[in-house]
Amino acid sequence: MKLAIFGATGNVGREIIRLLEGSALAELHQTPVLIASTVSEGEEIPFGDKTVEVKTFDSASLDGVQVAVFATPAEVSKKYIPEVLAKNIQVIDLSSAYRGDEGVPMVVHDLNGTTTPADTAHVSIADVATIQLATVLKPLCEKVGVKKVMSTMMYPTSYQGKMAMDELFRQSAGLLGGAGLEIEEGEEFAHQVAFNVVPQVGGFKGANTDAETGLLLELNRVLEKPVPVLSTAVFVPTFIGMSQAVTLELEGVMAADKVRSLLQDSHGINVIDNPDMMEYTTPYGTAETTGVFVSRIREDALSSGTLQMFIACDNLRAGAAMQVLQRLEWMQSNA
Incomplete structure (x- = not known):
């Protein structure tokens, strides 16, 4: 499974990378595509025994990406998620952009995660509160x-x-x-x-x-x-x-x-x-x-x-x- 992380240099994005790096999934996933704003373009983030260069959405290649994680502000999620979905890439969104959309399942994994089908195109993660x-x-x-x-x-x-x-x-x-x-x-x-x-x-x-x-x-x-x-x-x-x-x-x-x-x-x-x-x-x-x-x-x-x-x-x-x-x-x- 190839993964893209939007907002990779933010607090949550970096935490996702840390957890992914230390999980069994790391062996199953290809090196993730890391995407952030132009301010962070070119930054290198450690992942396993290598470093991954951060790219902007325009410069990043989503070829082969199967899942995109959005650890971004709501306005960024709103802007890019439709385009990503159009590429038949599944989306996990941590922002508030679609939490009020009844057509997008809201997930708290321990409560309803296993009843939300694995092939669902777009899920919204609830707020921490x-x-x-x-x-x-x-x-x-x-x-x-x-x-x-x-x-x-x-x-x-x-x-x-x-x-x-x-x-x-x-x-x-x-x-x-x-x-x-x-x-x-x-x-x-x-x-x-x-x-x-x-x-x-x-x-x-x-x-x-x-x-x-x-x-x-x-x-x-x-x-x-x-x-x-x-x-x-x-x-x-x-x-x-x-x-x-x-x-x-x-x-x-x-x-x-x-x-x-x-x-x-x-x-x-x-x-x-x-x-x-x-x-x-x-x-x-x-x-x-x-x-x-x-x-x-x-x-x-x-x-x-x-x-x-x-x-x-x-x-x-x-x-x-x-x-x-x-x-x-x-x-x-x-x-």
């Missing part, structure tokens, strides 16, 4: 039912890209170095992100942001049932690790210890929940892991059937690159 929350909700929906979800979604700067991470670093260094109020004005966020929280992820559509609207849309698609969701999405001054503080109203009553056992026995979930020993997950602690971590599971003393918890995962690996690798493995084994 949806992936981690749906992974936790699915077993609860099946066991007891979920009436309502309330979540505060905390996005790291790496979600916005490498330049956003650089902006956080520069602003933090400037403030720690005594820059004070004269800190440089950023370009990646509407407000200073260092030592701050920015309550905007994506553009505004009415009162809600793209991330907040997207969570509701995507959860309903992945879970295949309407679940009311109230959410607030914020950027926090961290580099890696997506987290959510979640309140769930269940359709029945389920004790916290039963929830812990249910989630611990569910595929893709790691429960770390021993507050007496200060054992719980953090965004930083999820770096370079592939699962969804759940902590602080507790019942609401004021409302029967209401649970609260904290969930986190590596947004680049578990929330993006691993989804691609799992999809490729499924396609390879069911070709």
Whole structure:
């Protein structure tokens, strides 16, 4: 199977290359075609015992390519995916470009990946917030039912890209170095992100942001049932690790210890929940892991059937690159 990776030099693109390089698929795949913008053209990226030169879409040859992965902004995916599909190349898209298109299956591999045929021409991978929350909700929906979800979604700067991470670093260094109020004005966020929280992820559509609207849309698609969701999405001054503080109203009553056992026995979930020993997950602690971590599971003393918890995962690996690798493995084994 020959693969092309669009956005190869971005945070997610590089993580895909790292995972692919260390997987059994590396022996089955030919050297991937790496595609990025003109800024990165000519850069060389290690892959196995060789280096691969990054090309632009116009200069890259897609001859023989069977699968194209888009780790690109939505506007780039929208621009190039139709042309790639016209060449009879299967597409795995990590952007939000087609997540609202009912004609394009939305995939969270551990939940519905194996029911989405391997020969599907075009699949859209859900957002990291949806992936981690749906992974936790699915077993609860099946066991007891979920009436309502309330979540505060905390996005790291790496979600916005490498330049956003650089902006956080520069602003933090400037403030720690005594820059004070004269800190440089950023370009990646509407407000200073260092030592701050920015309550905007994506553009505004009415009162809600793209991330907040997207969570509701995507959860309903992945879970295949309407679940009311109230959410607030914020950027926090961290580099890696997506987290959510979640309140769930269940359709029945389920004790916290039963929830812990249910989630611990569910595929893709790691429960770390021993507050007496200060054992719980953090965004930083999820770096370079592939699962969804759940902590602080507790019942609401004021409302029967209401649970609260904290969930986190590596947004680049578990929330993006691993989804691609799992999809490729499924396609390879069911070709």
